[in-house]
Amino acid sequence: MTPFSECPLLSLHMDSIICLLLSALTVLAVGVNRLRWSKLDAIPSVGPSGYLSSYYGAARFILHAKTMIQEGYDQYKDGFFKVPMMNRWVVVITGPRLLEELRKIPDERLSFDHAMRDLLQVKYTFGLEVQEQPYHVQVVRDHLRRNISQLFPEVFEEIRLSFDDIVPLRETEWVKVGAYSAAMKAVCRASNRVFVGLPICQSSEFEELQSKFARQVIARASLMNLFPTLLHPLTSRLLTNTFSSLRRCIELLKPIVDERLKKEELLGKNWPGKPCDTISWLLDVSSPEDRNVRSIALRILILNIASLHPLTQTFTHALFNLAVYPQFQEPLREEVKAVISQHGWSRESMSLLPKMDSFLKESQRVSTTTILPVMRKAMEDVIFSDGTKIPSGTHVTVASGPMHLDSRYYPNAYEFDPFRFCSSRKEALTKDSMNLSHISFGHGKRKCPGQFFSSTMMTTMMAYLVLNYDMKLENDGVRPPDVWFLMSCAPNRTAEILFRRRPTC
């Protein structure tokens, strides 16, 4: 008897049946979505909102999100509008008053976790357990913040070693450096010095693994989000396998975690010589079921996803802004020199650099990594004070990008004014502008717990660079174009900056 798989006629029929089934499922999914979307008809849309024409808007959103969000902002200031994505509409709120209202709505009603579940396809990329037992968030919020002063010398050493590797000390001529890859290397090594310690933080395989996992998760989730939700169990099987990275991370961290568990068993919880790093803190706070290498490796991967790309991208944007405006390097250098000669390199001295702090804030204001940093999903119908109803299941976000460029909050908003956030000039800014300047790190209770660590890292990296190097761009100082995909804005990944070692250092 001919087995099914060997019968050409039957396999032809099977292909047609699968095609028919997929088409039927797509039509069904589109129909179900349409029914759900009709509840949003009262909220104005950017672009066409018809049954099929909204897909034109969704396709446009993939590469032109910035323009579409700005269009909505200009038309519906201090109100609501919606933008289409391939598998959903997203409601965008604008203005400080609504932002404040959003902040007060509890997470059970407007959920950060459920929004991430959809956006990052958590179920198919790294698994729901990370959200169900978020003990790594507690570690970033409490332990990392508490120990950053103590760990500063190690972080600083890793930053120094990374940059000295990238631009060798003996070079006194201009050297071309890929800005993104240099920032990624320094960020990955310095963050992982705190996450997993020496020597593994310096391993190039570990560095590649961490950035690869983040790329895989984002690519997989972005592709899945182009298909209707009903098809996700199917599409997830066709896309990259993120679990191979987890397997390799487990292999690399197993000797470290096993040794720590063994020492704890023999010598007690606070055994002499216990490292002060994220692996130790994770083991300290995890439940008995999570005290194993798989769970710890998964959390290290997640912390790298949360930190590497936003930190690298934000810092690369700042590097480009510094190279485009070389006239600001000297005032920053003078400030760093004065503080370091008096206080040396420490976490505390990094907080004595108001010009540097303002420069980095201004860079985040004009060069965002995402135009919509705050994402929430309505878990029930939510009604705002003006009567606007956000139906259950809808994604809600904040138009932070256009607010950052609104002259109502920032005088000469389109001008790069590096010292506008310095205390001597703060009177030019309102309370709203100061609040908005932090929104790249999110808003309310679920705001980024790594903000303090990030600003320490960025200040230290930039202080080290301005003190030791001159920087400039080729091509007459024209800033390399950013790369927009959906709502994220990555700095150019291949552009180079010219570095020259300063003779005095």
Ligand code: HEM
């Ligand atoms: C410039 C760098 C960074 C930016 C722009 C950034 C931005 C954000 C944003 C926008 C959110 C969502 C907040 C919200 O929706 O209200 C977030 C969440 C988060 N970030 Fe960051 N982040 C950065 C660096 C880091 C670092 C270095 C870490 C870890 C050390 C980290 C860990 C996290 C975690 C764990 C969450 C989830 C919090 C939760 O589940 O409640 N981030 N970040």
